[in-house]
Amino acid sequence: MALVRWSRYFLPTWKEDPAEADLPSHRLMLRAGLIRPLAAGIYTYLPFGWRALRKVEAIVREEMDGIGGAELHMPVVHPAELWAETGRLSDFGPQLVRFQDRSGREMVLGPTHEEVVTDLARREIQSWRQLPLMLYQIQTKFRDEPRSRGGLVRVREFTMKDAYSFHEDAADLDRYYPEVHGAYLRIFRRCGLAVVPVEADPGLMGGLGSHEFMLPHDEGEDTFVSCAGCGYTANREGAAARKEPGPAEEPLPLEEVATPGTASIAEVARFLGIPTSRTAKAVFYRAGERTVFVVIRGDLEVNEAKLARAVGTPDLVPATEEEIAALGAVPGYASPIGIRRDGVVVVADDSVAGARNLVAGANREGFHLRNVNLGRDFRADLVADVALARDGDPCARCGGTLRLRRGIELGHIFKLGTKYSAALGATFLDREGRARPIVMGCYGIGIGRLLAAILEAHHDEGGIVWPVSVAPFHVLVAVLGPGEELQDLGGKLAEGLARSGLDVLLDDRERTAGEKFHDAKLVGIPVLVVVGPRSLRRGEVDLERRGDGLKASVPAAPDAVVGGVRELLRADGA
Numbered sequence: 001m002a003l004v005r006w007s008r009y010f011l012p013t014w015k016e017d018p019a020e021a022d023l024p025s026h027r028l029m030l031r032a033g034l035i036r037p038l039a040a041g042i043y044t045y046l047p048f049g050w051r052a053l054r055k056v057e058a059i060v061r062e063e064m065d066g067i068g069g070a071e072l073h074m075p076v077v078h079p080a081e082l083w084a085e086t087g088r089l090s091d092f093g094p095q096l097v098r099f100q101d102r103s104g105r106e107m108v109l110g111p112t113h114e115e116v117v118t119d120l121a122r123r124e125i126q127s128w129r130q131l132p133l134m135l136y137q138i139q140t141k142f143r144d145e146p147r148s149r150g151g152l153v154r155v156r157e158f159t160m161k162d163a164y165s166f167h168e169d170a171a172d173l174d175r176y177y178p179e180v181h182g183a184y185l186r187i188f189r190r191c192g193l194a195v196v197p198v199e200a201d202p203g204l205m206g207g208l209g210s211h212e213f214m215l216p217h218d219e220g221e222d223t224f225v226s227c228a229g230c231g232y233t234a235n236r237e238g239a240a241a242r243k244e245p246g247p248a249e250e251p252l253p254l255e256e257v258a259t260p261g262t263a264s265i266a267e268v269a270r271f272l273g274i275p276t277s278r279t280a281k282a283v284f285y286r287a288g289e290r291t292v293f294v295v296i297r298g299d300l301e302v303n304e305a306k307l308a309r310a311v312g313t314p315d316l317v318p319a320t321e322e323e324i325a326a327l328g329a330v331p332g333y334a335s336p337i338g339i340r341r342d343g344v345v346v347v348a349d350d351s352v353a354g355a356r357n358l359v360a361g362a363n364r365e366g367f368h369l370r371n372v373n374l375g376r377d378f379r380a381d382l383v384a385d386v387a388l389a390r391d392g393d394p395c396a397r398c399g400g401t402l403r404l405r406r407g408i409e410l411g412h413i414f415k416l417g418t419k420y421s422a423a424l425g426a427t428f429l430d431r432e433g434r435a436r437p438i439v440m441g442c443y444g445i446g447i448g449r450l451l452a453a454i455l456e457a458h459h460d461e462g463g464i465v466w467p468v469s470v471a472p473f474h475v476l477v478a479v480l481g482p483g484e485e486l487q488d489l490g491g492k493l494a495e496g497l498a499r500s501g502l503d504v505l506l507d508d509r510e511r512t513a514g515e516k517f518h519d520a521k522l523v524g525i526p527v528l529v530v531v532g533p534r535s536l537r538r539g540e541v542d543l544e545r546r547g548d549g550l551k552a553s554v555p556a557a558p559d560a561v562v563g564g565v566r567e568l569l570r571a572d573g574a
């Protein structure tokens with residue numbers, strides 16, 4: 001319903017690729033005049049980019065409203081004491097920007113809004129009659145990321161749709177959560193993206209269930225696993241693989257062997273002529289005051305996110321050689337047999353529990369032990385799956401083959417439970433009149449990143465190829481040549497298209513035909529209407545669809561052009 005004249009618009013295009021841009025979306029957003037950088041990870045949306053963003057937002061709003069969401073708008077600046085109440089003033093670390101207002105009060109720039117929305121809930125929600133409730137906003141957030149990259153994929157200031165649901169109990173959250181999951185799939189599909197929902201590591205946000213929505217992408221920063229056999233998907237932090245048990249042997253007597261110069265698993269396995277899967281490896285971490293001693297089969301690696309969850313701590317750091325030595329363990333030849341146990345948590349990966357007669361360190365330089373068995377030779381404080389899933393591992397569910405894939409995370413949904421409501425005292429009176437903490441879910445989509453993902457998925461060597469659903473304009477009318485007759489006709493056709501309900505950009509600039517065609521490809525508007533002298537001599541204008549280059553000619557009259565353009569848009573899935 002818009003008609004915009006390019007000669008009076010602000011849509012600066014670049015002929016050359018910018019040197020600093022690595023991802024195609026970043027390059028195209030700069031070249032096609034969507035964004036401009038102000039500082040690292042901080043961008044201005046130019047009018048063309050802002051139009052696209054608003055179209056993405058409109059889809060998000062429709063789908064959130066469709067599952068009962070009510071839009072609100074919370075502040076960017078929050079009092080720090082609210083963040084202190086949940087402990088996240090310190091947990092968030094340097095990503096949280098803190099400052100003092102003129103009266104010396106500590107404030108923060110909101111990196112997310114759980115605290116603010118839960119504060120609102122504790123003040124406003126008193127009764128079960130007010131539940132369930134779904135609130136959402138599309139709002140600016142700021143996180144002082146150490147490394148911003150890839151244009152809008154990883155930024156410091158960003159636009160996010162964040163939503164929060166409030167429930168009487170976990171059962172009601174369980175009932176509602178799949179509705180949000182479904183809305184998310186519709187949002188991404190309508191934006192032209194084939195997104196894979198993956199089971200996510202609930203991490204420290206909760207522990208009740210969580211999904212991430214990944215766009216498969218070779219340059220993505222996230223890794224997830226998928227199984228073609230049963231459809232199982234999970235992010236790498238949470239992925240479980242089946243571990244084949246070792247040979248079913250009787251436990252043999254423990255035996256020390258000299259293994260000079262074999263401080264690595266690969267070296268000791270080669271020296272003894274055994275596969276690494278017949279060894280047990282020791283890995284050490286510090287978790288606050290405790291040392292975490294992980295014993296895992298030699299062919300596997302520790303998944304630190306799983307380990308952190310298993311031992312219930314947010315901050316694991318690798319232990320130093322001095323800390324390892326202080327336990328009586330010898331780096332390179334360490335095993336849990338005969339070490340000091342106070343202040344130590346021994347975690348055995350379940351791969352070790354399922355194996356017999358492994359080779360482990362002897363806690364003595366140059367020596368290993370044969371026939372080490374969990375339970376007989378050492379005990380673990382915890383047996384858990386703390387291994388990283390690998391490409392080609394058997395699927396934990398069906399035994400099929402797990403594949404590792406890279407992706408860009410576009411959305412994340414969490415069952416929070418009562419983490420925030422308990423911390424902030426957001427309670428309600430249930431049907432029996434008892435005060436209980438509200439059960440919550442939270443649901444995010446990075447809107448700018450979503451726009452970048454659309455460009456990652458929809459471009460060719462000439463430029464952007466917008467899906468009709470989010471295109472800043474539906475149709476570009478390019479007038480070739482300065483003649484008054486051509487300009488008048490172009491204007492009249494553009495008006496007719498706009499009156500029919502389409503968003504129209506009229507390229508009335510004084511540029512060569514070559515430049516206009518080049519820019520038309522670059523900015524990628526779905527249908528191009530060419531008003532030029534050659535076809536006009538036949539009383540026609542030429543239409544061309546950006547996606548597949550399909551061409552058509554129609555009479556140079558508004559109705560015919562509207563009909564022709566709509567046909568091309570419809571066939572494109574509009």
Ligand SMILES: [Zn+2]
Nearest residue numbers: 227230395398
């Ligand atoms: Zn499977």
